[in-house]
Amino acid sequence: MILPVMFGFFIMGFIDIIGITTSYVKNDFAGMSDTVANLISLSCYFWFLVLSIPTGILLNRIGRKKTVLISFIIHAIAMVIPFFYYDFLSVIICFGLVGIGNTMLQVALNPLVTNVVSKDKLAGTLTFGQFVKAISSLTGPILAAWLAGSMYGWRMLFPVYALLSLLGAVWLFVTRIPEEQRNAQDPITIQSTFALLKDRYMRAFFVGILVLVGVDVGMNITFPKFLMQDVGMELGKAGMGNSVYFFARTIGAFTGGLLMMRFRERHFYKYSVFIALTGLMLMMLSKNTSVVFIGVSVFGLGYANLFSILFSLALKYLPGKVNEVSALLIIGVSGGAILPPALGVATDLAGTQLAGIAGITIVWFYMIWLIKKVQTIRTAA
Secondary structure (H helix, E strand, O other): OHHHHHHHHHHHHHHHHHHHHHHHHHHHOOOOOHHHHOHHHHHHHHHHHHHHHHHHHHHHHHOHHHHHHHHHHHHHHHHHHHHHOOOHHHHHHHHHHHHHHHHHHHHHHHHHHOOOOOHHHHHHHHHHHHHHHHHHHHHHHHHHHHHOOOOOHHHHHHHHHHHHHHHHHHHHHHOOOOOOOOOOOOOOOHHHHHHHHHOHHHHHHHHHHHHHHHHHHHHHHHHHHHHHHOOOOOHHHHHHHHHHHHHHHHHHHHHHHHHOOOOOHHHHHHHHHHHHHHHHHHHHHOOOHHHHHHHHHHHHHHHOOHHHHHHHHHHHHOHHHHHHHHHHHHHHHHHHHOHHHHHHHHHHHHOOOHHHHHHHHHHHHHHHHOHHHHHHHHHHO
8 A cells, every 4th residue: 555655755756847847948948037937936836825725624525545646637637738738838837737736745645644554654654755755856857858869858758757647646546545534623724724823933934944945946946057057067967967966865865864763853953954054155155066066965965854854843843733734834835936936036137046046045044043943942842
């Protein structure tokens, strides 16, 4: 039963092709500004703001497996659109649907894991799921570069992902998974979810998730363009730069899961934040290709476990409101719709992608400010 569920984490990683897609789209449509190209992320991540709570309500009505199946089908439909008809509007529609499907998937898949593993194996299984997602994110740019030489070019990536999404849907559909016991008491509502923001720790962690996802998507979109414009690398090789970033995150997620069994989350958070800041500084201070790649690798290692740390601390802080906490933090994934358009405006005004890296660095200082909250939340709880 666990295999088709783990494959869901692989499909979840499809959303990260938004970075390399933005670079290819900007290259394919001459004269397109970064401000316009970065609207692709807005069309995708906006839905995390709108649909997280409705998806939580849907879980109570139709169950987790059916919700995940619907998300797979939406992914498959989205991926065929730019293959058969390719213009900027079709890409916007594609990633709008990807955002809808991925919102449903992220809200429903983690609870579905509890249907197929025991409680003592849950944490390890979820960590492995994030590792699978990181592998998916890593392979996307590599696959796009490899397919660039085919008849339809890099866009062949879309039907490949559509077929994988359909495969995941069929696999999960034919797999018998025990139905969860749905409890009608204390249903999740918009009011109960947003009421958590009255708590200063939850408010700080929610903004932290907004920043983390915004920075991740911003780096995913900006880094290939930074390699082309500021480092002088061609598009095919620059797209592979994101694979370096995701590879570092994959290694960081694996090693971080092991280290956090021995070290407290709050200490691990502090070191991770400063490691990531070191990587950003290396990228800003040098245009040497080797130094830039070392910088993005260091940043990826530092970034890798911060989302899961904030998520787990928030759940432990309010263990009686797990559904509301989860829905609120998934809404924070909409940060991917906020920061990238702002970075696009900054790079257009400055005429250099270095402005985008500088913008990410400035926003990152919120994560440093958050260290004090992370250090004291246990006492508050």
